[in-house]
Amino acid sequence: MYKVGIFDSGVGGLTVLKKINEKIPNSHILYYGDSINAPYGDMEEVDIKNLCLKIGAFLYRNQVDAIVIACNTATAASITELKEKFPIPIIGTIEPGVKAALKTTKNGCVAVIATPASVKMNAYKNIFDIHAPENNTLIQKDCKLLCPMIEKGWEELHGNYLTDEIIRLYLETIPERVDTLVLGCTHYPIIKDNISKYFKKNIVDPASETAEELLRKLSKSRPKNAHLEEGKLEFIVSGDKDLFLNFAEPFLGKKIEKIYNLNLNS
Protein backbone atom coordinates (compact mmCIF):
# COMPACT_ATOMS: atom_id res chain seq x y z
CA MET A 1 0.00 0.00 0.00
CA TYR A 2 1.18 3.51 -0.76
CA LYS A 3 1.68 5.98 2.03
CA VAL A 4 1.15 9.55 0.90
CA GLY A 5 2.24 12.68 2.74
CA ILE A 6 0.09 15.76 2.17
CA PHE A 7 0.60 19.18 3.64
CA ASP A 8 -0.94 22.63 3.65
CA SER A 9 -0.98 25.74 5.81
CA GLY A 10 -4.30 24.62 7.25
CA VAL A 11 -7.59 23.18 6.08
CA GLY A 12 -7.30 24.06 2.36
CA GLY A 13 -5.31 20.94 1.56
CA LEU A 14 -8.30 18.85 2.62
CA THR A 15 -9.88 19.66 -0.75
CA VAL A 16 -6.91 17.88 -2.36
CA LEU A 17 -6.95 15.05 0.18
CA LYS A 18 -10.59 14.41 -0.66
CA LYS A 19 -9.79 13.98 -4.37
CA ILE A 20 -6.81 11.72 -3.60
CA ASN A 21 -9.01 9.65 -1.33
CA GLU A 22 -11.52 9.25 -4.15
CA LYS A 23 -8.92 8.28 -6.76
CA ILE A 24 -6.66 6.15 -4.53
CA PRO A 25 -8.96 4.92 -1.76
CA ASN A 26 -6.64 2.22 -0.52
CA SER A 27 -3.76 4.45 0.50
CA HIS A 28 -2.46 5.53 3.87
CA ILE A 29 -2.51 9.31 4.13
CA LEU A 30 -0.45 11.36 6.56
CA TYR A 31 -1.70 14.97 6.49
CA TYR A 32 0.19 17.85 8.08
CA GLY A 33 -1.84 21.05 8.56
CA ASP A 34 0.42 23.92 9.57
CA SER A 35 -2.49 25.91 10.92
CA ILE A 36 -0.44 27.79 13.48
CA ASN A 37 1.33 29.51 10.59
CA ALA A 38 -1.75 29.96 8.36
CA PRO A 39 -2.24 31.74 6.08
CA TYR A 40 1.01 31.27 4.12
CA GLY A 41 -0.36 33.65 1.51
CA ASP A 42 0.76 36.79 3.33
CA MET A 43 4.26 35.59 4.24
CA GLU A 44 7.61 36.13 2.58
CA GLU A 45 8.80 33.48 0.13
CA VAL A 46 11.88 32.54 2.16
CA ASP A 47 9.84 31.97 5.32
CA ILE A 48 7.32 29.80 3.49
CA LYS A 49 10.17 27.79 1.97
CA ASN A 50 11.74 27.16 5.38
CA LEU A 51 8.47 25.93 6.83
CA CYS A 52 7.90 23.64 3.83
CA LEU A 53 11.37 22.11 4.06
CA LYS A 54 10.78 21.22 7.70
CA ILE A 55 7.44 19.65 6.88
CA GLY A 56 8.91 17.80 3.89
CA ALA A 57 11.68 16.37 6.08
CA PHE A 58 9.12 15.29 8.67
CA LEU A 59 6.98 13.49 6.10
CA TYR A 60 10.04 11.89 4.48
CA ARG A 61 11.22 10.61 7.87
CA ASN A 62 7.78 9.05 8.20
CA GLN A 63 8.38 6.83 5.16
CA VAL A 64 5.92 8.34 2.74
CA ASP A 65 6.07 7.19 -0.89
CA ALA A 66 5.26 10.64 -2.22
CA ILE A 67 4.63 14.15 -0.97
CA VAL A 68 1.74 16.29 -2.19
CA ILE A 69 2.12 20.01 -1.57
CA ALA A 70 -1.58 20.74 -1.23
CA CYS A 71 -1.10 24.50 -1.24
CA ASN A 72 -0.32 26.68 -4.25
CA THR A 73 1.72 29.22 -2.33
CA ALA A 74 3.81 26.47 -0.72
CA THR A 75 4.23 24.80 -4.12
CA ALA A 76 5.54 28.01 -5.67
CA ALA A 77 7.90 28.63 -2.77
CA SER A 78 9.31 25.16 -2.23
CA ILE A 79 8.70 22.50 -4.90
CA THR A 80 12.14 22.89 -6.51
CA GLU A 81 13.97 22.50 -3.18
CA LEU A 82 11.75 19.64 -2.02
CA LYS A 83 12.47 17.78 -5.26
CA GLU A 84 16.20 18.32 -4.79
CA LYS A 85 16.21 17.14 -1.19
CA PHE A 86 13.93 14.12 -1.18
CA PRO A 87 14.23 11.25 -3.70
CA ILE A 88 10.51 10.49 -3.91
CA PRO A 89 7.77 11.95 -6.13
CA ILE A 90 6.90 15.50 -5.06
CA ILE A 91 3.61 16.75 -6.53
CA GLY A 92 2.46 20.36 -6.39
CA THR A 93 -0.86 21.88 -7.39
CA ILE A 94 0.25 24.53 -9.86
CA GLU A 95 1.33 22.50 -12.87
CA PRO A 96 -1.81 20.30 -12.64
CA GLY A 97 -3.87 23.50 -12.34
CA VAL A 98 -2.31 25.04 -15.42
CA LYS A 99 -2.77 21.84 -17.41
CA ALA A 100 -6.42 21.54 -16.37
CA ALA A 101 -7.04 25.18 -17.34
CA LEU A 102 -5.46 24.72 -20.77
CA LYS A 103 -7.61 21.66 -21.37
CA THR A 104 -10.71 23.67 -20.39
CA THR A 105 -10.33 27.08 -22.02
CA LYS A 106 -11.83 27.55 -25.46
CA ASN A 107 -10.42 31.00 -26.23
CA GLY A 108 -7.11 30.89 -24.32
CA CYS A 109 -8.10 33.63 -21.85
CA VAL A 110 -7.56 32.29 -18.37
CA ALA A 111 -7.63 33.99 -14.96
CA VAL A 112 -6.32 32.61 -11.72
CA ILE A 113 -7.34 33.80 -8.27
CA ALA A 114 -4.66 33.26 -5.64
CA THR A 115 -3.02 34.54 -2.45
CA PRO A 116 -0.85 37.69 -2.44
CA ALA A 117 2.31 35.56 -2.07
CA SER A 118 1.40 33.31 -5.02
CA VAL A 119 0.74 36.32 -7.22
CA LYS A 120 3.95 38.02 -6.09
CA MET A 121 5.94 34.89 -6.96
CA ASN A 122 4.15 34.66 -10.35
CA ALA A 123 3.34 31.11 -9.31
CA TYR A 124 0.86 30.44 -12.10
CA LYS A 125 2.31 32.84 -14.68
CA ASN A 126 5.70 31.10 -14.73
CA ILE A 127 4.20 27.65 -15.31
CA PHE A 128 1.49 28.93 -17.67
CA ASP A 129 4.11 30.54 -19.91
CA ILE A 130 5.89 27.18 -20.25
CA HIS A 131 2.80 25.16 -21.20
CA ALA A 132 0.41 27.56 -22.94
CA PRO A 133 0.25 28.28 -26.68
CA GLU A 134 1.74 31.67 -27.50
CA ASN A 135 -1.50 33.61 -28.01
CA ASN A 136 -3.01 32.50 -24.69
CA THR A 137 -3.13 34.91 -21.76
CA LEU A 138 -3.27 34.52 -18.01
CA ILE A 139 -4.54 37.15 -15.59
CA GLN A 140 -3.46 36.73 -11.98
CA LYS A 141 -5.77 38.16 -9.34
CA ASP A 142 -4.65 38.56 -5.75
CA CYS A 143 -7.54 37.75 -3.39
CA LYS A 144 -5.98 38.60 -0.05
CA LEU A 145 -9.04 38.02 2.13
CA LEU A 146 -10.39 34.74 0.75
CA CYS A 147 -7.98 32.37 2.43
CA PRO A 148 -8.11 33.87 5.96
CA MET A 149 -11.88 34.20 5.55
CA ILE A 150 -12.13 30.43 5.06
CA GLU A 151 -9.37 29.43 7.49
CA LYS A 152 -10.84 31.55 10.29
CA GLY A 153 -14.46 30.65 9.61
CA TRP A 154 -15.74 34.17 8.90
CA GLU A 155 -18.67 32.69 7.05
CA GLU A 156 -19.87 31.04 10.22
CA LEU A 157 -19.52 34.35 12.02
CA HIS A 158 -21.08 36.57 9.40
CA GLY A 159 -22.86 34.36 6.90
CA ASN A 160 -22.90 34.63 3.15
CA TYR A 161 -23.37 38.37 3.51
CA LEU A 162 -19.65 38.89 3.99
CA THR A 163 -18.39 36.02 1.84
CA ASP A 164 -20.45 36.85 -1.20
CA GLU A 165 -19.70 40.56 -1.18
CA ILE A 166 -15.94 40.00 -0.82
CA ILE A 167 -15.98 37.48 -3.67
CA ARG A 168 -18.01 39.89 -5.82
CA LEU A 169 -15.50 42.67 -5.18
CA TYR A 170 -12.59 40.49 -6.26
CA LEU A 171 -14.28 38.97 -9.28
CA GLU A 172 -15.95 42.06 -10.73
CA THR A 173 -12.65 43.32 -12.15
CA ILE A 174 -11.94 40.12 -14.10
CA PRO A 175 -12.33 40.99 -17.80
CA GLU A 176 -15.35 39.71 -19.70
CA ARG A 177 -13.21 37.80 -22.23
CA VAL A 178 -11.88 35.36 -19.59
CA ASP A 179 -13.62 31.99 -20.08
CA THR A 180 -11.81 29.92 -17.44
CA LEU A 181 -11.10 30.70 -13.81
CA VAL A 182 -8.55 28.63 -11.88
CA LEU A 183 -9.00 28.31 -8.13
CA GLY A 184 -5.33 28.95 -7.44
CA CYS A 185 -5.50 28.28 -3.71
CA THR A 186 -6.62 24.96 -2.25
CA HIS A 187 -8.91 26.79 0.16
CA TYR A 188 -11.08 28.20 -2.61
CA PRO A 189 -12.96 25.01 -3.60
CA ILE A 190 -14.57 25.24 -0.14
CA ILE A 191 -16.41 28.38 -1.32
CA LYS A 192 -16.82 27.28 -4.94
CA ASP A 193 -20.61 27.65 -4.74
CA ASN A 194 -20.25 31.28 -3.70
CA ILE A 195 -17.63 31.91 -6.40
CA SER A 196 -19.82 30.42 -9.11
CA LYS A 197 -22.47 33.05 -8.38
CA TYR A 198 -20.08 35.73 -9.66
CA PHE A 199 -18.15 33.79 -12.33
CA LYS A 200 -20.55 31.86 -14.46
CA LYS A 201 -18.16 30.29 -16.97
CA ASN A 202 -15.61 27.46 -16.40
CA ILE A 203 -14.17 27.06 -12.93
CA VAL A 204 -11.13 24.80 -12.59
CA ASP A 205 -10.19 23.18 -9.29
CA PRO A 206 -6.65 21.76 -9.70
CA ALA A 207 -7.29 19.06 -7.08
CA SER A 208 -8.51 16.34 -9.48
CA GLU A 209 -5.60 16.83 -11.85
CA THR A 210 -3.23 16.81 -8.85
CA ALA A 211 -4.64 13.48 -7.68
CA GLU A 212 -4.26 12.08 -11.23
CA GLU A 213 -0.65 13.24 -11.35
CA LEU A 214 0.02 11.58 -7.99
CA LEU A 215 -1.49 8.33 -9.22
CA ARG A 216 0.65 8.42 -12.40
CA LYS A 217 3.83 9.00 -10.39
CA LEU A 218 3.04 6.37 -7.76
CA SER A 219 2.21 3.72 -10.33
CA LYS A 220 5.80 3.92 -11.57
CA SER A 221 7.24 2.94 -8.19
CA ARG A 222 6.86 0.08 -5.73
CA PRO A 223 5.31 1.01 -2.36
CA LYS A 224 7.70 1.35 0.58
CA ASN A 225 4.92 0.32 2.90
CA ALA A 226 3.75 -2.94 1.38
CA HIS A 227 3.10 -4.29 4.87
CA LEU A 228 0.32 -1.75 5.58
CA GLU A 229 -2.99 -3.41 5.04
CA GLU A 230 -5.79 -0.95 5.45
CA GLY A 231 -6.13 2.55 4.05
CA LYS A 232 -6.16 5.08 6.85
CA LEU A 233 -6.01 8.79 7.54
CA GLU A 234 -3.67 10.36 10.06
CA PHE A 235 -3.64 14.07 10.82
CA ILE A 236 -1.02 16.23 12.45
CA VAL A 237 -1.76 19.88 13.07
CA SER A 238 0.49 22.60 14.43
CA GLY A 239 -2.40 24.71 15.73
CA ASP A 240 -5.63 24.03 17.57
CA LYS A 241 -6.89 20.46 17.05
CA ASP A 242 -10.55 21.23 17.73
CA LEU A 243 -10.62 24.13 15.30
CA PHE A 244 -9.24 21.80 12.65
CA LEU A 245 -11.67 18.99 13.49
CA ASN A 246 -14.64 21.36 13.50
CA PHE A 247 -14.03 21.96 9.85
CA ALA A 248 -12.41 18.70 8.73
CA GLU A 249 -14.94 16.18 10.01
CA PRO A 250 -18.03 17.67 8.34
CA PHE A 251 -16.01 18.45 5.22
CA LEU A 252 -14.69 14.91 4.83
CA GLY A 253 -17.94 13.42 6.09
CA LYS A 254 -16.22 11.10 8.53
CA LYS A 255 -15.03 10.92 12.10
CA ILE A 256 -11.30 11.56 12.40
CA GLU A 257 -9.79 9.03 14.81
CA LYS A 258 -6.12 9.88 14.58
CA ILE A 259 -5.12 13.49 15.07
CA TYR A 260 -2.02 14.72 16.84
CA ASN A 261 -0.58 18.07 17.75
CA LEU A 262 2.94 18.87 16.61
CA ASN A 263 4.51 22.20 15.81
CA LEU A 264 7.64 21.52 13.76
CA ASN A 265 8.77 25.06 14.34
CA SER A 266 8.79 25.11 18.12
Added chain:
Amino acid sequence: MYKVGIFDSGVGGLTVLKKINEKIPNSHILYYGDSINAPYGDMEEVDIKNLCLKIGAFLYRNQVDAIVIACNTATAASITELKEKFPIPIIGTIEPGVKAALKTTKNGCVAVIATPASVKMNAYKNIFDIHAPENNTLIQKDCKLLCPMIEKGWEELHGNYLTDEIIRLYLETIPERVDTLVLGCTHYPIIKDNISKYFKKNIVDPASETAEELLRKLSKSRPKNAHLEEGKLEFIVSGDKDLFLNFAEPFLGKKIEKIYNLNLNS
Protein backbone atom coordinates in the same frame (compact mmCIF):
# COMPACT_ATOMS: atom_id res chain seq x y z
CA MET B 1 -32.06 75.04 27.00
CA TYR B 2 -32.67 73.21 23.77
CA LYS B 3 -33.55 69.53 23.80
CA VAL B 4 -32.40 67.76 20.66
CA GLY B 5 -33.56 64.36 19.47
CA ILE B 6 -31.04 62.39 17.41
CA PHE B 7 -31.52 58.99 15.88
CA ASP B 8 -29.68 56.40 13.86
CA SER B 9 -29.83 52.70 13.15
CA GLY B 10 -27.05 52.17 15.67
CA VAL B 11 -23.74 53.70 16.66
CA GLY B 12 -23.07 55.71 13.48
CA GLY B 13 -25.14 58.66 14.64
CA LEU B 14 -22.72 59.13 17.53
CA THR B 15 -20.33 60.79 15.08
CA VAL B 16 -23.00 63.43 14.53
CA LEU B 17 -23.86 63.63 18.23
CA LYS B 18 -20.20 64.35 18.97
CA LYS B 19 -20.15 67.33 16.59
CA ILE B 20 -23.45 68.65 17.98
CA ASN B 21 -22.05 68.32 21.49
CA GLU B 22 -19.00 70.35 20.46
CA LYS B 23 -21.01 73.11 18.78
CA ILE B 24 -23.94 73.25 21.24
CA PRO B 25 -22.46 71.96 24.51
CA ASN B 26 -25.30 73.22 26.70
CA SER B 27 -28.08 71.18 25.13
CA HIS B 28 -30.03 68.19 26.33
CA ILE B 29 -29.64 65.33 23.88
CA LEU B 30 -31.98 62.37 23.58
CA TYR B 31 -30.40 59.76 21.31
CA TYR B 32 -32.28 56.79 19.91
CA GLY B 33 -30.11 54.00 18.48
CA ASP B 34 -32.23 51.47 16.61
CA SER B 35 -29.52 48.85 16.82
CA ILE B 36 -31.92 45.91 16.76
CA ASN B 37 -32.79 46.89 13.17
CA ALA B 38 -29.25 47.85 12.07
CA PRO B 39 -28.07 48.16 9.42
CA TYR B 40 -30.80 50.14 7.67
CA GLY B 41 -28.62 50.19 4.56
CA ASP B 42 -29.80 46.81 3.33
CA MET B 43 -33.51 47.33 3.94
CA GLU B 44 -36.31 48.42 1.65
CA GLU B 45 -37.18 52.12 1.59
CA VAL B 46 -40.72 51.63 2.89
CA ASP B 47 -39.53 49.62 5.90
CA ILE B 48 -36.91 52.21 6.77
CA LYS B 49 -39.52 54.95 6.49
CA ASN B 50 -41.91 53.15 8.86
CA LEU B 51 -39.18 52.70 11.47
CA CYS B 52 -38.18 56.37 11.18
CA LEU B 53 -41.74 57.61 11.58
CA LYS B 54 -42.10 55.63 14.82
CA ILE B 55 -38.84 57.01 16.13
CA GLY B 56 -39.77 60.55 15.07
CA ALA B 57 -43.10 60.29 16.90
CA PHE B 58 -41.34 59.01 20.02
CA LEU B 59 -38.85 61.89 20.03
CA TYR B 60 -41.60 64.43 19.35
CA ARG B 61 -43.66 63.07 22.27
CA ASN B 62 -40.55 63.62 24.38
CA GLN B 63 -40.67 67.37 23.74
CA VAL B 64 -37.57 67.76 21.63
CA ASP B 65 -37.00 71.14 19.95
CA ALA B 66 -35.55 69.55 16.84
CA ILE B 67 -34.87 66.14 15.36
CA VAL B 68 -31.58 65.24 13.72
CA ILE B 69 -31.71 62.21 11.45
CA ALA B 70 -28.14 61.12 12.03
CA CYS B 71 -28.21 58.50 9.27
CA ASN B 72 -28.04 59.15 5.55
CA THR B 73 -30.21 56.20 4.60
CA ALA B 74 -32.88 57.22 7.11
CA THR B 75 -32.68 60.81 5.88
CA ALA B 76 -33.26 59.76 2.29
CA ALA B 77 -36.14 57.49 3.25
CA SER B 78 -37.99 59.69 5.70
CA ILE B 79 -37.05 63.39 5.91
CA THR B 80 -39.95 64.56 3.74
CA GLU B 81 -42.52 62.67 5.82
CA LEU B 82 -40.97 63.68 9.14
CA LYS B 83 -41.08 67.33 8.07
CA GLU B 84 -44.74 66.93 7.12
CA LYS B 85 -45.71 65.26 10.40
CA PHE B 86 -43.82 67.17 13.05
CA PRO B 87 -43.83 70.99 13.31
CA ILE B 88 -40.25 71.34 14.55
CA PRO B 89 -36.95 71.62 12.68
CA ILE B 90 -35.96 68.29 11.12
CA ILE B 91 -32.35 68.13 10.02
CA GLY B 92 -30.88 65.37 7.87
CA THR B 93 -27.28 64.70 6.93
CA ILE B 94 -27.51 64.67 3.15
CA GLU B 95 -28.06 68.32 2.27
CA PRO B 96 -25.32 69.42 4.71
CA GLY B 97 -23.06 66.76 3.17
CA VAL B 98 -23.71 67.97 -0.36
CA LYS B 99 -23.12 71.61 0.65
CA ALA B 100 -19.86 70.74 2.43
CA ALA B 101 -18.67 68.79 -0.63
CA LEU B 102 -19.45 71.67 -2.99
CA LYS B 103 -17.52 74.06 -0.72
CA THR B 104 -14.56 71.67 -0.76
CA THR B 105 -14.21 70.42 -4.34
CA LYS B 106 -11.91 72.36 -6.63
CA ASN B 107 -12.75 70.59 -9.90
CA GLY B 108 -16.40 69.64 -9.32
CA CYS B 109 -15.73 65.88 -9.33
CA VAL B 110 -17.21 64.43 -6.17
CA ALA B 111 -17.75 60.84 -5.06
CA VAL B 112 -19.91 59.66 -2.21
CA ILE B 113 -19.60 56.31 -0.48
CA ALA B 114 -22.85 55.09 1.04
CA THR B 115 -25.04 52.11 1.90
CA PRO B 116 -26.82 50.07 -0.80
CA ALA B 117 -30.18 51.61 0.20
CA SER B 118 -28.86 55.18 -0.01
CA VAL B 119 -27.40 54.55 -3.46
CA LYS B 120 -30.59 52.84 -4.63
CA MET B 121 -32.64 55.86 -3.50
CA ASN B 122 -30.15 58.23 -5.20
CA ALA B 123 -29.96 59.92 -1.81
CA TYR B 124 -26.99 62.14 -2.65
CA LYS B 125 -27.55 62.38 -6.39
CA ASN B 126 -31.00 63.95 -6.02
CA ILE B 127 -29.76 66.66 -3.64
CA PHE B 128 -26.47 67.16 -5.48
CA ASP B 129 -28.30 67.85 -8.73
CA ILE B 130 -30.29 70.63 -7.02
CA HIS B 131 -27.29 72.43 -5.53
CA ALA B 132 -24.34 71.73 -7.83
CA PRO B 133 -23.24 73.82 -10.81
CA GLU B 134 -24.14 72.14 -14.07
CA ASN B 135 -20.70 70.81 -15.03
CA ASN B 136 -20.13 69.13 -11.65
CA THR B 137 -20.43 65.37 -11.34
CA LEU B 138 -21.21 63.00 -8.51
CA ILE B 139 -20.27 59.33 -8.42
CA GLN B 140 -22.20 57.19 -5.95
CA LYS B 141 -20.41 54.12 -4.64
CA ASP B 142 -22.32 51.43 -2.77
CA CYS B 143 -20.13 50.08 0.06
CA LYS B 144 -22.33 47.29 1.36
CA LEU B 145 -19.92 45.87 3.95
CA LEU B 146 -18.64 49.03 5.63
CA CYS B 147 -21.62 49.75 7.86
CA PRO B 148 -22.15 46.20 9.22
CA MET B 149 -18.37 45.90 9.59
CA ILE B 150 -18.40 48.88 11.97
CA GLU B 151 -21.73 48.13 13.64
CA LYS B 152 -20.74 44.54 14.39
CA GLY B 153 -17.16 45.30 15.42
CA TRP B 154 -15.42 43.19 12.77
CA GLU B 155 -12.29 45.26 13.22
CA GLU B 156 -12.03 44.08 16.80
CA LEU B 157 -12.47 40.51 15.61
CA HIS B 158 -10.13 40.63 12.65
CA GLY B 159 -8.04 43.79 12.93
CA ASN B 160 -7.10 46.22 10.22
CA TYR B 161 -6.36 43.28 7.95
CA LEU B 162 -10.01 42.94 7.04
CA THR B 163 -11.02 46.58 7.33
CA ASP B 164 -8.24 47.96 5.17
CA GLU B 165 -8.62 45.39 2.41
CA ILE B 166 -12.39 45.88 2.18
CA ILE B 167 -11.95 49.66 2.04
CA ARG B 168 -9.23 49.28 -0.62
CA LEU B 169 -11.54 47.11 -2.73
CA TYR B 170 -14.32 49.69 -2.60
CA LEU B 171 -12.12 52.72 -3.18
CA GLU B 172 -9.86 51.41 -5.92
CA THR B 173 -12.58 51.82 -8.53
CA ILE B 174 -13.15 55.51 -7.77
CA PRO B 175 -11.84 57.47 -10.78
CA GLU B 176 -8.59 59.41 -10.45
CA ARG B 177 -10.29 62.72 -11.30
CA VAL B 178 -12.44 62.73 -8.14
CA ASP B 179 -10.96 65.28 -5.70
CA THR B 180 -13.55 65.06 -2.90
CA LEU B 181 -15.00 62.02 -1.16
CA VAL B 182 -18.11 62.37 0.98
CA LEU B 183 -18.58 59.92 3.85
CA GLY B 184 -22.22 59.32 2.98
CA CYS B 185 -22.99 57.19 6.02
CA THR B 186 -22.59 58.39 9.58
CA HIS B 187 -20.74 55.19 10.47
CA TYR B 188 -17.86 55.93 8.12
CA PRO B 189 -16.13 58.71 10.12
CA ILE B 190 -15.35 55.97 12.68
CA ILE B 191 -12.98 54.41 10.11
CA LYS B 192 -11.84 57.69 8.54
CA ASP B 193 -8.19 56.92 9.31
CA ASN B 194 -8.40 53.67 7.36
CA ILE B 195 -10.26 55.36 4.52
CA SER B 196 -7.67 58.11 4.25
CA LYS B 197 -4.99 55.49 3.49
CA TYR B 198 -6.77 54.75 0.21
CA PHE B 199 -8.21 58.16 -0.68
CA LYS B 200 -5.57 60.79 -0.20
CA LYS B 201 -7.49 63.88 -1.35
CA ASN B 202 -10.36 65.72 0.41
CA ILE B 203 -12.60 63.70 2.69
CA VAL B 204 -15.85 65.34 3.79
CA ASP B 205 -17.69 64.27 6.92
CA PRO B 206 -21.18 65.87 6.82
CA ALA B 207 -21.43 65.88 10.62
CA SER B 208 -19.96 69.37 11.19
CA GLU B 209 -22.19 70.96 8.58
CA THR B 210 -25.17 69.08 10.05
CA ALA B 211 -24.44 70.49 13.49
CA GLU B 212 -24.12 74.00 12.01
CA GLU B 213 -27.45 73.60 10.26
CA LEU B 214 -29.06 72.47 13.52
CA LEU B 215 -27.64 75.49 15.31
CA ARG B 216 -28.96 77.85 12.61
CA LYS B 217 -32.44 76.33 12.82
CA LEU B 218 -32.56 76.28 16.63
CA SER B 219 -31.44 79.88 16.96
CA LYS B 220 -34.59 80.93 15.11
CA SER B 221 -36.87 79.38 17.75
CA ARG B 222 -37.38 79.63 21.49
CA PRO B 223 -36.55 76.46 23.48
CA LYS B 224 -39.52 74.39 24.67
CA ASN B 225 -37.47 73.21 27.62
CA ALA B 226 -36.34 76.47 29.14
CA HIS B 227 -36.64 74.90 32.59
CA LEU B 228 -33.85 72.38 31.94
CA GLU B 229 -30.69 73.66 33.48
CA GLU B 230 -27.83 71.37 32.73
CA GLY B 231 -26.81 69.83 29.40
CA LYS B 232 -27.18 66.07 29.52
CA LEU B 233 -27.10 62.99 27.36
CA GLU B 234 -29.78 60.32 27.40
CA PHE B 235 -29.62 57.17 25.32
CA ILE B 236 -32.29 54.75 24.28
CA VAL B 237 -31.36 51.66 22.33
CA SER B 238 -33.56 49.00 20.81
CA GLY B 239 -30.84 46.34 20.88
CA ASP B 240 -28.21 45.22 23.37
CA LYS B 241 -27.24 48.00 25.81
CA ASP B 242 -23.79 46.64 26.59
CA LEU B 243 -22.85 46.30 22.95
CA PHE B 244 -23.83 49.92 22.45
CA LEU B 245 -21.96 51.10 25.56
CA ASN B 246 -18.84 49.14 24.60
CA PHE B 247 -18.54 51.33 21.57
CA ALA B 248 -20.17 54.56 22.72
CA GLU B 249 -18.28 55.22 25.95
CA PRO B 250 -14.75 55.06 24.51
CA PHE B 251 -15.91 56.87 21.37
CA LEU B 252 -17.46 59.77 23.30
CA GLY B 253 -14.75 59.64 25.95
CA LYS B 254 -17.22 59.73 28.80
CA LYS B 255 -19.22 57.46 31.05
CA ILE B 256 -22.84 57.13 29.95
CA GLU B 257 -25.11 57.35 32.99
CA LYS B 258 -28.50 57.25 31.37
CA ILE B 259 -29.23 54.48 28.94
CA TYR B 260 -32.50 52.64 28.53
CA ASN B 261 -33.76 49.78 26.47
CA LEU B 262 -36.82 50.32 24.32
CA ASN B 263 -37.82 48.67 21.07
CA LEU B 264 -40.44 50.87 19.43
CA ASN B 265 -41.29 48.06 17.10
CA SER B 266 -42.17 45.36 19.59
